[in-house]
Amino acid sequence: MLKVKVKVKDKRFFIPVPYAVLHLGSLIITSKKINQIINKAIEKDGSKFIFPEIDRKDLKPLLQGLSKCSGLILVETKLKDGTEVEVKL
Numbered sequence: 001m002l003k004v005k006v007k008v009k010d011k012r013f014f015i016p017v018p019y020a021v022l023h024l025g026s027l028i029i030t031s032k033k034i035n036q037i038i039n040k041a042i043e044k045d046g047s048k049f050i051f052p053e054i055d056r057k058d059l060k061p062l063l064q065g066l067s068k069c070s071g072l073i074l075v076e077t078k079l080k081d082g083t084e085v086e087v088k089l
Contacts, residue, residue, distance in 0.1 A: 001017065001018050001089075002016070002019070002066075003017075003086075003087070003089075005088070006083075006084070006085050007082075007083065008082075008083050019067055022063055022066070026056065026059045026060075026063060029059075030055065032053070038051045070089050072089045073086065073089075074087045074089065
């Protein structure tokens with residue numbers, strides 16, 4: 001499970017993200033229809049960037065590897081205004 005902790009001033013938020021949600025997100029990102037929609041939205045903005053097409057078979061080993069490395073801290077940031085963000089497996 002991916003654990004996202006956010007601390008803003010006096011409030012703390014904890015957002016658990018199960019691996020099933022990550023797999024569902026990977027299905028959405030690798031969809032050809034979603035890729036077309038994203039690229040059309042980028043073209044309307046006037047940018048020359050093109051969102052690359054990602055194959056599901058390329059993303060699957062990454063998600064499997066993430067589940068084996070529990071406890072690993074992916075992101076830990078602290079800003080000058082006291083905001084803290086931590087993303088942990």
